[in-house]
Every structure is written in structure tokens, then in C-alpha cells.
Amino acid sequence: MAARRDLPFKGRHFTSEVILWALRWYLAFPISYRDLAAMLSDRGIAVDHTTLFRWVQAYAAKLEQRVRRHLRPCTGSWRVDETYIKIKGVWTYLYRAVDSLGQTIDFLLSARRDTAAAKRFFRKALAQLHTVNPRTVTVDKNPAYPRAVADMKRAGELWRFSRLRQCKYLNNIVEQDHRRVKRLVRSGLGFGSFQTARRSLAGYEAMAMIRKGQVRDIGGQDMRAQANFIAELFLSAA
Incomplete structure (x- = not known):
């Protein structure tokens, strides 16, 4: 597939599975970058908290943009x-x-x-x-x-x-x-710039829409289906 030539994870030192796992957990739950790094370390994956920050800044807004096309209609x-x-x-x-x-x-x-x-x-x-x-x-x-x-x-x-x-x-x-947004922001210890805030908030809202069941054919409590859906959005295998 031609689109796969431009995979967004090209050049990263970690697999897409690791990156998307970290992205989903950080955007869905009130957790700090350091705590997330400790969780990954428990799985045998050594990642610095600053690397996790860069992943969120690189992919959170892209997640929000790609989720939009799959949302159920809202009411009036x-x-x-x-x-x-x-x-x-x-x-x-x-x-x-x-x-x-x-x-x-x-x-x-x-x-x-x-x-x-x-x-x-x-x-x-x-x-x-x-x-x-x-x-x-x-x-x-x-x-x-x-x-x-x-x-x-x-x-x-x-x-x-x-x-x-x-x-x-x-x-x-x-x-x-x-x-919900306030809890996530507090765990992240605030924002250093308008752009980092905008990107992180876009990711928080995208993950919330998925977990609310707003995505067609994806249950709000079905974390495996959500993981597969996000992986497909980024043209990678979960």
C-alpha cells in the first residue's frame, strides 16, 4: 500500500505497538510521564519520560484529526x-x-x-x-x-x-x-506553551470520544477494539 511508505513512526527507536500503547494510556488516564515510564519499565521497556512527552506532542493531535472521520452524529x-x-x-x-x-x-x-x-x-x-x-x-x-x-x-x-x-x-x-479534563491536566503537571497544551488537549478529547463510544462500531469499554482501531488509524499493526 502506497500510504505505508510514509508511516508516522519511521525513524523511532521503538515499535509502533509500544508508542501507541503509551499514547493511549497517557491520554485516557490521569498519569504522569514519569509514572508511565515506570509502567513501561515494568514491562522490560526502558523509555525516558521526555521521550514519552515527545510522542504525545507528535501524535496526539494526529489522533484527534483521524478519529473525527469515524464519529457518530451528535444531537442538536x-x-x-x-x-x-x-x-x-x-x-x-x-x-x-x-x-x-x-x-x-x-x-x-x-x-x-x-x-x-x-x-x-x-x-x-x-x-x-x-x-x-x-x-x-x-x-x-x-x-x-x-x-x-x-x-x-x-x-x-x-x-x-x-x-x-x-x-x-x-x-x-x-x-x-x-x-475529566482537569484530572488529566493535573497529572501532567501543567503546560509549558500554548502549542503543547493544544496538542495534549486534542489527544485528551480524542481519547475521550473513543471511550464514550462515539466511534462507529467501537464499544466504549472494549479496550482491545479501541487499540486495534487506533493502530489502524496510524496504518500500523496492533
Whole structure:
């Protein structure tokens, strides 16, 4: 197969099986790079924690991009919220949305929390293959959301019959989902730059979508099927 000439693991000192095992575990569970290195050492594989960091930076965002094509459609009930992520001592904002079933719609890391950032997030979410123009958009009391929705309706970017609901308790489902991201970030001991944060967060969200059962024909609890699926995404044998 011609595509195999450009395998993403070419030149690595470890097999694709080892790299993808480490990638899956780091992105799915609250674990540090040093703890993951110790787990691999217990299996007879000596890997430095800095090497694991480089693997995540090289492949996490690619995983997220490739998973997108295989996601089940989300519902038209969006629950949108933002949470705080610290990057090199500075607070930034992670916009996230799930549907009424808790399925991940999309996410966006932003340096600002304003109308322009809200619009960027909505545009990114609407561009995904697994999303639909929402019937309802549930948000908190952030005044940027009504302005963003009104502007996008006027521009024809958002369905004009979409209903905006500013109701905090209806957003419990997305606020609970934030906790998973926070646990993963804490274990990683923070981020040194915006780009490293963006790549790592993309991997966290991709693995969450897989484990939520959002991928067609892959069970959320079937770790063997998930491993095989991820291996196929990278054109390698599990």
C-alpha cells in the first residue's frame, strides 16, 4: 500500500505497538510521564519520560484529526461552557461543548474569553462532520454568547431558529465533563506553551470520544477494539 511508505513512526527507536500503547494510556488516564515510564519499565521497556512527552506532542493531535472521520452524529442539543487551563502560569480558556447525551461536540483553546472567541468556537464546531446545526444552545450567563449567536444568525452562519438558553443547571452535563479534563491536566503537571497544551488537549478529547463510544462500531469499554482501531488509524499493526 502506497500510504505505508510514509508511516508516522519511521525513524523511532521503538515499535509502533509500544508508542501507541503509551499514547493511549497517557491520554485516557490521569498519569504522569514519569509514572508511565515506570509502567513501561515494568514491562522490560526502558523509555525516558521526555521521550514519552515527545510522542504525545507528535501524535496526539494526529489522533484527534483521524478519529473525527469515524464519529457518530451528535444531537442538536448543545451544552456549551468554558473552563480554565493554566499555561506557563497564565490562565487561558478551554471552550467545550457536549450534546444532551454527553457526547463531545468540539473544543477550542483560547487566550481570551470574549465574543470573538465564542464565534471561533461555534464555527469550528459547526464545521465538523459529526455535528448538526443546533436546535438549542445552552450556555451560562457569559454575555459573550448571546452576542456571538445573534451575530452568527444575522450572517447566516447559524440556523436562525436555534434557541439560546442561558440556564446554568442545564449545563451540569458539560461541567461534569470538564472534571475529566482537569484530572488529566493535573497529572501532567501543567503546560509549558500554548502549542503543547493544544496538542495534549486534542489527544485528551480524542481519547475521550473513543471511550464514550462515539466511534462507529467501537464499544466504549472494549479496550482491545479501541487499540486495534487506533493502530489502524496510524496504518500500523496492533
